[in-house]
Amino acid sequence: MSVAKETVGSKEKPGPPEAAAADVTAESRFTKVVLSDDLNEPMELAVAPDERVFFIERAGNFYMYDPRLKKTRLLHAFEFPAKAVNALNGLLGLTLDPDFRQNDYIYFFKTANDSSQYRQQISRFKLTGDNNLDLKSEKVILEIPIDVAGRTHTGGSLAWDKDRNLYIATGDNTSATESDGFAPINELPGRLNFDAQRSSGNTNDLRGKILRIHPEPDGTYTIPKDNLFPAGTPDTRPEIYVMGARNPYRISVDTATSAVYWGDVGPDAGTSGSRGSKGFDEFNQAREAGNYGWPYFIGDNRAYSDYDFATKTIGQPFDAKAPVNNSPNNTGAATLPPAQKALIWYPYDQSNEFPALGTGGRSAMAGPVYHYDPNLPSETKLPQYYDKALFIMDWMRNWIFAVRLDTALHYKSMEPFMPVTGNFIRPVDMEIGPDGAVYLLEYGTVYGKDNPDARLVRIDYNAGNRAPVAQIITTDTIGLAPFKVAFSSKSYDHDAEDRLTYAWRFGDGGITSTEPNPTHTYSRDGIYKATLKVTDPAGKADTDTLEIKVGNTLPEISIQLVGNSSFFSEDRTPIKYTVRVEDREDKEIDEDKVLVTLNYTENPTSMRELMRHAQNPGAFDLGKSLMENSDCKACHQLDKTSVGPAFMDVAKRYQGDETATARLANKIITGGGGVWGDGAMNAHPQLSREEASDIVKYILTLSTRKPVESLPLQGTLVLKDHVGKAGKGRYLLTASYTDKGGAITPLSASRTLVLRPAKVQAAEADTLYHLDKKGDKLEIPGEQSYFVLMNVDLKAIDRLAFRYASQNQEAAVEVHIDSLAGPVISALHIKPTQSLKNFVEVNAPVRDPGGTHDLFFLFKGKNASAEASALLDWIRFGQ
Structure with a gap:
C-alpha cells in the first residue's frame, strides 16, 4: 500500500x-x-x-x-x-x-x-x-x-x-x-x-x-x-x-x-x-x-x-x-x-x-x-x-x-x-x-x-528519477519497558537500480541506526515517534513515522459460549455466554467499564464485510457503518441541513412511525424527493433491501438514542429477532474495554462474535472462486471451483447437509480447513438429479478439528463442461 x-x-x-x-x-x-x-x-x-x-x-x-x-x-x-x-x-x-x-x-x-x-x-x-x-x-x-x-x-x-x-x-x-x-x-x-x-x-x-x-x-x-x-x-x-x-x-x-x-x-x-x-x-x-x-x-x-x-x-x-x-x-x-x-x-x-x-x-x-x-x-x-x-x-x-x-x-x-x-x-x-x-x-x-x-x-x-517510498513495519508497537522492537524497512524505489540509504531515529533521544532492519530497546515509559528516512543516490528522500507506546498493553478480551460459537438455530435458545477481560496493568477490571452488546441485522452480509465493519472498538452498529461507507455524507450531516435534511431531523419527523423503515429503505434504493424541499435524493440500487433497512434503523434512532446499556459479563442470550426473517440474519455479540492507561495512555480493545444461521444460503459465502450467484443460490461450473465460509466453529457439529440440483453434473465436494491444501474434514458427493428444479438433500459426517477455522468447499467435477450445470441452495450445519 x-x-x-x-x-x-x-x-x-x-x-x-x-x-x-x-x-x-x-x-x-x-x-x-x-x-x-x-x-x-x-x-x-x-x-x-x-x-x-x-x-x-x-x-x-x-x-x-x-x-x-x-x-x-x-x-x-x-x-x-x-x-x-x-x-x-x-x-x-x-x-x-x-x-x-x-x-x-x-x-x-x-x-x-x-x-x-x-x-x-x-x-x-x-x-x-x-x-x-x-x-x-x-x-x-x-x-x-x-x-x-x-x-x-x-x-x-x-x-x-x-x-x-x-x-x-x-x-x-x-x-x-x-x-x-x-x-x-x-x-x-x-x-x-x-x-x-x-x-x-x-x-x-x-x-x-x-x-x-x-x-x-x-x-x-x-x-x-x-x-x-x-x-x-x-x-x-x-x-x-x-x-x-x-x-x-x-x-x-x-x-x-x-x-x-x-x-x-x-x-x-x-x-x-x-x-x-x-x-x-x-x-x-x-x-x-x-x-x-x-x-x-x-x-x-x-x-x-x-x-x-x-x-x-x-x-x-x-x-x-x-x-x-x-x-x-x-x-x-x-x-x-x-x-x-x-x-x-x-x-x-x-x-x-x-x-x-x-x-x-x-x-x-x-x-x-x-x-x-x-x-x-x-x-x-x-x-x-x-x-x-x-x-x-x-x-x-x-x-x-x-x-x-x-x-x-x-x-x-x-x-x-x-x-x-x-x-x-x-x-x-x-x-x-x-x-x-x-x-x-x-x-x-x-x-x-x-x-x-x-x-x-x-x-x-516525474519522467526522471523518482523519490523512494519509506515504509516502517514492526510486529508490535505496544509494550512494557524494557520494550524490544524489531523494525523492518519495507521501503522501495521504483527505479530498480537505485540503492537506498537508511537513517533511523527511534524517538527516545538515544541511538540511531543506518541499518535497513534494526532492533531497538526502549528502556523508559513513554510515547515515541520512530522515523525512517530513506534516500536514493540522487538525494531524493522520503520519510515514514510510526508511533511506539511503552508503558501499557492492550486489554485481552474473550467471549465464550456454551456449545457452538458460530451458529444459531430455532432450537438453540437461550445461549449461555461469558465475557472475560484481562489487562496486565489493571490488576482489577472495573466491570462497569466493560461494554457488552448484542445486535441483530437482517443483512446477510458476508463474514468478511461484517468483521471489516466491526473493526473499531465499542458497540457495533452495522447501519452506522454502512452509512459511513456510502455516499450519504455528501448530501447529509448529523445535525445540520445540507443538500438533504439533517439525520436528526429525519429521526424526529418519523419518530413513532412503524411503517417508516420499509418506506425510507425503499426511497434510499429508488431515490426521490419532495418531502424536504426541492432537493431529490440519489437512488442507491446497489444497496440490498437489508442494507438500506439497517441504515434507516440507525438514522431513526438518533433523536431518541440513549447511552448504550451493557449486558452483564455473564448471562444468557435469548435470540428471537431472527424469527420469521427466513434465516438471513446475523447476531453480533461485542465486548469492549478501555483500560486505565498504565504508565502512559488508555488503550481500547474489542472482540466481536458473529452468529449466523445453521442453514447458510450458498450465495452468502464469504469468498467465491469460479462460482456465480443465481439469486440466493450458487451455480457450480465444476472442476476446482470453491467457496469459503470464514471463522467457523464446529463444536457440537457432526454432520453437514447440502441441498442441490444438478442437470447432468457429478462432483465430489471436499471440505478443507484454512486453505485448499488443508486437512479434509468432510466429503460429499453430488449426482445428477436430471433437472435444475429437482432439488435433493445429501449429507455426510464432519470432523471437528477444534478451534475456529475458515472452511474451503472444493468442487471436483467428473463431467464438467460448458453444458454441465448444478445449483447449490444451502449448507446446513447440525447434529
Whole structure:
C-alpha cells in the first residue's frame, strides 16, 4: 500500500517547499501538490501562461495562486442577492481570454447583484497593475434570465475553441422533485419551475444549453457560423450551439478539433418504469451543433413517455428522430432537431456498457483533452502516453478516467487516472496548465458547505528519477519497558537500480541506526515517534513515522459460549455466554467499564464485510457503518441541513412511525424527493433491501438514542429477532474495554462474535472462486471451483447437509480447513438429479478439528463442461 504524501499551501500564507511532495506507486510517477486548501465551494479555475492560477468560490470570492510566492491571494469578493445564492447561484464560472497575455481580460459567469430581476451574466473584466481587478472595466456581454424558485441546475462553465469562440454552459433551472426521477414535464398551471420544456427543450430560451458566441473587443458579441439555429430563424436564439442539456456543470473544448465535451448530471430514477428510463449521467461530445434530448431522452436516446401530471396518465414515448415540444410553457418552435445520444452514459447501479465506472451516486464533470508537446520545456508535463486522451471526472464517485477516442473521435476505451494514489476529494474542475501539468479543484466532502478539505492541487509527472517510498513495519508497537522492537524497512524505489540509504531515529533521544532492519530497546515509559528516512543516490528522500507506546498493553478480551460459537438455530435458545477481560496493568477490571452488546441485522452480509465493519472498538452498529461507507455524507450531516435534511431531523419527523423503515429503505434504493424541499435524493440500487433497512434503523434512532446499556459479563442470550426473517440474519455479540492507561495512555480493545444461521444460503459465502450467484443460490461450473465460509466453529457439529440440483453434473465436494491444501474434514458427493428444479438433500459426517477455522468447499467435477450445470441452495450445519 502506498501512502500519499502532499505539500500544502494555505490562503494568504506561503506553503512549504514543493520538493517535499511524493506520491509514487508502481504504476505512476505522479506527485500531488496542494497549492491552496480550506476553500469554500470552489467552482472553476483557469491557468495563465505564466502559471498563475485563478479560481473562484460560489459565494463570490475570486482568488489567485501565485506560483512565484507560493501563496494564494484574494483579488475580489463579489456580492449577490441572498435569495440567488441560496438557490445555488452566485459566482459559477471563470475563464481567461485566449489573448490574456496581451489584453489581461478575464470572464466570469455570475449572478447579477440585482434582486429586482434575477439573471446570470457573462461579464468581462480587466486585470491591472498588481493583479487588481478593475471593476470599472466590466462589460456585461450576455445575460440569461433565471427563476430562483427553481433552485437547481445552474450550469456555469466557460470554455474557448481554437477560433476564439466562447462556450457557455447553462442548466435547465428546473426542479425535479415532482417527477419521481423521470422527465420533468409538468405542464399544470403554476408549475412553471417543474417543466424543463420551457428551458432545455425550448429553442427560444438560453437555459439547458451550451451557447457559442464570439466576443468582440468592444464588449459585444457576434454569432459564429454553424450554430444550431441561423440568425433570424423564428422562435429561436442564435446563440444556441447545443440544446437539450440538463445540468452541464463542467465543459471543455478540444483546442485541436473544437469538439465540445460536457458532463451532464442526470435524473434520479433508480429503475426504469412505464414513464421511461432510469436515470443516467452522461458524458457528451458535440462535433457540430445539435439537440441532446433532455427532457425527452436520456443516455443513448432512451425515450421518456409523455405524462399528464393532472390525471397521472402515461402517453406515448417521445420520438428521438422527430421530437415535438407542445408544452404551454414553450416559447420556441414546436418541432425540435433530432436527438443525439451521449458518448458515455452510466446509472447508479452497474453499467452494462461502461462497467469500469462502478456504482453509487453520480455527478459527471468533463475535463480537458490533453495534447502532448514534445518541444515543451517542462519536467512535470503529462507523458506522451496521455496524448489526445479526454479526461472525465465524477464528483460523487471521486474518480478521474482517461478516455481514448479514435481518429474519427469515436469512443474506444477508458482507464482510471491515478487509481491508487488519486485520493480525489470530489473533483469539480480540471485544467491542463501551460507546463503540461494537471490543475485540479477539489470541492471537499460535503455539498454546500465550507469544507476544510476543499483545495486547489497540481499533479506533476516525474519522467526522471523518482523519490523512494519509506515504509516502517514492526510486529508490535505496544509494550512494557524494557520494550524490544524489531523494525523492518519495507521501503522501495521504483527505479530498480537505485540503492537506498537508511537513517533511523527511534524517538527516545538515544541511538540511531543506518541499518535497513534494526532492533531497538526502549528502556523508559513513554510515547515515541520512530522515523525512517530513506534516500536514493540522487538525494531524493522520503520519510515514514510510526508511533511506539511503552508503558501499557492492550486489554485481552474473550467471549465464550456454551456449545457452538458460530451458529444459531430455532432450537438453540437461550445461549449461555461469558465475557472475560484481562489487562496486565489493571490488576482489577472495573466491570462497569466493560461494554457488552448484542445486535441483530437482517443483512446477510458476508463474514468478511461484517468483521471489516466491526473493526473499531465499542458497540457495533452495522447501519452506522454502512452509512459511513456510502455516499450519504455528501448530501447529509448529523445535525445540520445540507443538500438533504439533517439525520436528526429525519429521526424526529418519523419518530413513532412503524411503517417508516420499509418506506425510507425503499426511497434510499429508488431515490426521490419532495418531502424536504426541492432537493431529490440519489437512488442507491446497489444497496440490498437489508442494507438500506439497517441504515434507516440507525438514522431513526438518533433523536431518541440513549447511552448504550451493557449486558452483564455473564448471562444468557435469548435470540428471537431472527424469527420469521427466513434465516438471513446475523447476531453480533461485542465486548469492549478501555483500560486505565498504565504508565502512559488508555488503550481500547474489542472482540466481536458473529452468529449466523445453521442453514447458510450458498450465495452468502464469504469468498467465491469460479462460482456465480443465481439469486440466493450458487451455480457450480465444476472442476476446482470453491467457496469459503470464514471463522467457523464446529463444536457440537457432526454432520453437514447440502441441498442441490444438478442437470447432468457429478462432483465430489471436499471440505478443507484454512486453505485448499488443508486437512479434509468432510466429503460429499453430488449426482445428477436430471433437472435444475429437482432439488435433493445429501449429507455426510464432519470432523471437528477444534478451534475456529475458515472452511474451503472444493468442487471436483467428473463431467464438467460448458453444458454441465448444478445449483447449490444451502449448507446446513447440525447434529
